[in-house]
Amino acid sequence: MNWQDEYKRKLVTAEEAVKVVKSGDWIEYGFGLTSANELDKALAARKDELFDVKIRVDLGVWPHYTLEADPDGNHFWWHSWHFSGLDRKYYDTTGKMFYVPMKFNECPMMTRKDVKPNRIFMATVAPMDKHGYFSFGAGAAASMAAIENAEYVILEVNQNMPRVLGGNQECIHISQVTYVVEGSNPPLPTLNPAPPTEIDVKIAEHIIGLMRDGSCLQLGIGGIPNAVGTLVARSDLQDLGVHTEMYVDAFLEMTKAGKITGKYKNIDRYKQVMSFALGTQELYAFIDDNPGIASYSVDYVNNPAVIASIDNFVSINACLEVDLFGQICSESVGTRHISGTGGQLDFAEGAYKSRGGQSFICMHSTYTGKDGQVMSRIKPILTPGAVVTTPRTASHKIVTEFGVADMKGKSTWERAEALINIAHPRFRDELIKEAEKMKIWRRSNRLN
Known part of the structure; x- marks a missing residue:
């Protein structure tokens, strides 16, 4: 026809x-x-x-x-x-x-x-x-x-x-x-990745130190995940796979560096799997008619059971703030909406259940408000009105430039200790006092 x-x-x-x-x-x-x-x-x-x-x-x-x-x-x-x-x-x-x-x-x-x-x-x-x-x-x-x-x-x-x-x-x-x-064929909108900051590099180093050859990667929206991926391209890691909702320039950099083969993926072997792409014109040219890229609907890519079926899955996402219970907010500042849940919870659950899998959620330890005041992103409780994106029952490894806090299998006081250990040092005493008030601190707790 x-x-x-x-x-x-x-x-x-x-x-x-x-x-x-x-x-x-x-x-x-x-x-x-x-x-x-x-x-x-x-x-x-x-x-x-x-x-x-x-x-x-x-x-x-x-x-x-x-x-x-x-x-x-x-x-x-x-x-x-x-x-x-x-x-x-x-x-x-x-x-x-x-x-x-x-x-x-x-x-x-x-x-x-x-x-x-x-x-x-x-x-x-x-x-x-x-x-x-x-x-x-x-x-x-x-x-x-x-x-x-x-x-x-x-x-x-x-x-x-x-x-x-x-x-x-x-x-x-x-x-x-x-x-x-x-239409008139206007150029596609682009998202140019920002160069990694010194803090981004420290966060990436913590994560890369816990990754293995053959890991399968997902990178979420935001500067930190993209920076981590870019720095993986410069690391010694080999034979990585890709299974990600969002395909960004960091994957292109890893591919050009020879880091991605997909040879150890349990499913879609040798294919870089994605649901959507957003990045530079070079990225769009790379995915065009490329047999090494496979586009799927998001109910496949983000299905926690599908993610869990891939060994050594590594999920890397960003957040806005975390409380001492391990609740993660990635979509609002108080009641002001910023982004959305997206696939963060999908990948947090799926990656943790993967054999050898790890879910990392990253943030700088502090931020500077409009009034110039420096504030901690690790808080006793979330900002009133903040939306819980990843509940404490699903949070796995939370990362700042000061280290990695593993939430799994920990009691409330152990979580508080782990999180305060990766908070900025200037806020740790204050966080300890608040943890004591909330009865999630023991006198025997230790800080690094």
């Missing part, structure tokens, strides 16, 4: 495609780089015709034109499965950005059975191949689940989107599509 003929029949302008949107609709956008861009701009131009249109997105990185066009919030409201830095800016400035709490591995399941069905799905994709398939490229996390719910499926083709091989649910066929829009 000539799929180009069907493509031509379904090819319309962005303005024509968004005419299917009605007041009150729920619309799902693709993940991250695959979110709607020119389609959202065309929808913003219909503002005066539409009311109470609800949009769901995950890690939005393209401009949110519909939010910008509607300062009063009468027409468009956005909902995010996980805040990006850009989403957070809109949340802070417009008040029309809402978070949908979830564990990332459950996003496809929740999309299929729990959320209000999206009548329309829109996404940016790679050009159609000779077999009639469009690749979701740098974001296959939950798109097929949203498509199953949709009455209309609208694709925005961008020639700069890499074609990423699968895996599963990494592409969609022209026969499943309602309309195709050919």
Whole structure:
């Protein structure tokens, strides 16, 4: 069959495609780089015709034109499965950005059975191949689940989107599509990794010292995990594997350094497994049509049972603060929303249950507030209103520049001792006093 003929029949302008949107609709956008861009701009131009249109997105990185066009919030409201830095800016400035709490591995399941069905799905994709398939490229996390719910499926083709091989649910066929829009092919948004700080290097050294040849890596969102991965590329470690929700430039650096072979992975051997990518243009070029990369839906990649089936799994994520009980907050500062649960809990549980596995959650020991005051990230209790991302029952190894605190199998006083040992020295006496008040300290406790 000539799929180009069907493509031509379904090819319309962005303005024509968004005419299917009605007041009150729920619309799902693709993940991250695959979110709607020119389609959202065309929808913003219909503002005066539409009311109470609800949009769901995950890690939005393209401009949110519909939010910008509607300062009063009468027409468009956005909902995010996980805040990006850009989403957070809109949340802070417009008040029309809402978070949908979830564990990332459950996003496809929740999309299929729990959320209000999206009548329309829109996404940016790679050009159609000779077999009639469009690749979701740098974001296959939950798109097929949203498509199953949709009455209309609208694709925005961008020639700069890499074609990423699968895996599963990494592409969609022209026969499943309602309309195709050919955009102006803007460059994909990038995320350039910051060079590691002195504290990042110390944290990385603690983790690398506990890793083994043949470990399988996951890196979460944030500067510290990316810095750790970059420093692994300079280490003596060999034959590493990759099974990660987010594919970042650190994996590219490790690959170029010859550190990644995947030869010891129990599943998907020799493949670097991911659900989405965000990084530099070099990274996007690397994953394009690369048989060594496999894109999967996130209910596979982040499934704790799948993670646990891979020996020597090493999960590296970041957080905002930790309390003396081992509760970890990675998504809010008090009640102010910052990011989301994402896959942190998925990988904390899965990595710990892996044979030889380790889950590391990292942070600098202190931060400086807007008033210039230096404060500890290890606190007696979490900041009031803070969201617990990883409960104390799931936390494993917590890392600062002062060392590693292993939470597993420890009583409350042992946890307090381990955490105070990796707190900044200037805050340790104060933390001990608070631990005594909370009856989680013994006189025989010792500090390093």
